[in-house]
Amino acid sequence: MLDLAGKVVFISGASTGIGAAAARAFAARGSHVVVHYNSSAKEAEAVAAEVRAAGSKAITIGADVRDSAAINAAVAKAVEQMGRIDVLINNAGSLVQRMPLEQVTDALFDDIININSRSVVAFTRAVIPVMRGQGGGNIINVTSVAARHGGGPGALIYAASKGFVSTITRGMAKELLADKIRVNAVAPGVIMTPFQERFTTPEQLEGFRKTIPMGRIGDPDECSGAFLYLASDQMSGYVTGQIIDVNGGQYMP
Numbered sequence: 001m002l003d004l005a006g007k008v009v010f011i012s013g014a015s016t017g018i019g020a021a022a023a024r025a026f027a028a029r030g031s032h033v034v035v036h037y038n039s040s041a042k043e044a045e046a047v048a049a050e051v052r053a054a055g056s057k058a059i060t061i062g063a064d065v066r067d068s069a070a071i072n073a074a075v076a077k078a079v080e081q082m083g084r085i086d087v088l089i090n091n092a093g094s095l096v097q098r099m100p101l102e103q104v105t106d107a108l109f110d111d112i113i114n115i116n117s118r119s120v121v122a123f124t125r126a127v128i129p130v131m132r133g134q135g136g137g138n139i140i141n142v143t144s145v146a147a148r149h150g151g152g153p154g155a156l157i158y159a160a161s162k163g164f165v166s167t168i169t170r171g172m173a174k175e176l177l178a179d180k181i182r183v184n185a186v187a188p189g190v191i192m193t194p195f196q197e198r199f200t201t202p203e204q205l206e207g208f209r210k211t212i213p214m215g216r217i218g219d220p221d222e223c224s225g226a227f228l229y230l231a232s233d234q235m236s237g238y239v240t241g242q243i244i245d246v247n248g249g250q251y252m253p
Contacts, residue, residue: 003234005030008082010075012065012123013092015040017193018142018220020047022089025224026231027054034078034085035060036092057082065092065119066111075126084134087231088127090120090165091142095199098154109157116161117168124172128179136180140230141169143243145189148251152204162187166243173241182233182240186226189247191218213249222246 009026013019015037023033024047033051035058037044044060051058059081063074078085093116097108120141131137144162146152151159166185173183190196190208196217200208209217226244229235245251 001029001228001232001235004228004232007031007086007231008034008078008084009087009089009231010034010036010078010085010123010127011089011091012036012119013038014089015044015047017195018188018191018223019089019091021220021224022091022227023047023058024050024054025221025228026087027051027056027058029228030056031087031231032057032082034058034082036074037062038064038092065122066114068118068122071119071122072126075123075130079130085127085130085137086134087138087140088123088131089140089142089227089231090123092119093142093144093162093195095155095158095195098199099157100154101156104157112157113161113164116158117164120165120168128176128181131181132179137182138231138233139172139176139181139183140227141165141172141183141185143169143185143187145187145245145247145251147187148245148253152200152208155199169243170241177240182230182236184230184236184240185243186223186230187243187245187247188223189218189245189250191220191223191246193220208250211250212247216248218246218248 014035048058063070143165146159147162169185
């Protein structure tokens with residue numbers, strides 16, 4: 001994947017978990033990384049330090065992904081400081097709170113949708129003119145195995161928000177072809193990240209583990225290969241509108 005060297009990769013939600021692992025993987029291939037975060041500034045700076053230690057450039061940018069104006073400002077700042085954006089990874093997301101459907105308030109619904117769905121639209125909308133002006137680029141959305149099977153206990157709205165991401169990935173792929181922008185997605189399964197530590201009990205994790213043919217929970221680094229592949233025009237130049245599942249065989253579409 002020699003063509004990744006020198007590319008600028010903007011990763012939303014890159015301070016921990018899957019996003020942080022992706023940042024390190026791109027840095028190891030010579031890519032420069034924009035490490036976006038919401039509230040985890042310290043963790044984001046640590047990831048950026050790892051990217052720089054690998055010999056690549058890195059900046060951190062904070063923005064609330066529920067705020068489209070903040071997203072626009074974050075993208076503008078990234079372009080101002082890095083000169084371009086070759087790859088956008090729409091990774092930011094949250095379950096927010098496990099809640100049975102009958103107890104879901106409008107406020108909780110809006111929060112989940114804004115974080116997981118609208119942010120994808122807002123970030124993509126902001127980078128389209130940037131990538132168009134460069135002659136193309138790559139957008140990689142992060143959906144979830146929950147979009148395939150409806151989610152675990154109390155995660156129905158989260159699963160639906162990720163279903164939106166899966167669907168819009170295909171539509172974006174068709175709409176942006178004329179601008180030479182490829183759009184694909186990665187769908188992680190049960191990955192051991194701060195997300196799971198916050199929202200999933202050990203008992204629930206064990207229940208999930210029993211449904212995985214590989215018999216174990218995934219590691220964030222195990223998602224990175226899919227991002228690298230989709231970001232590389234050399235490796236996946238004829239691939240668009242696709243979703244790569246990384247779930248240990250838990251769901252086989």
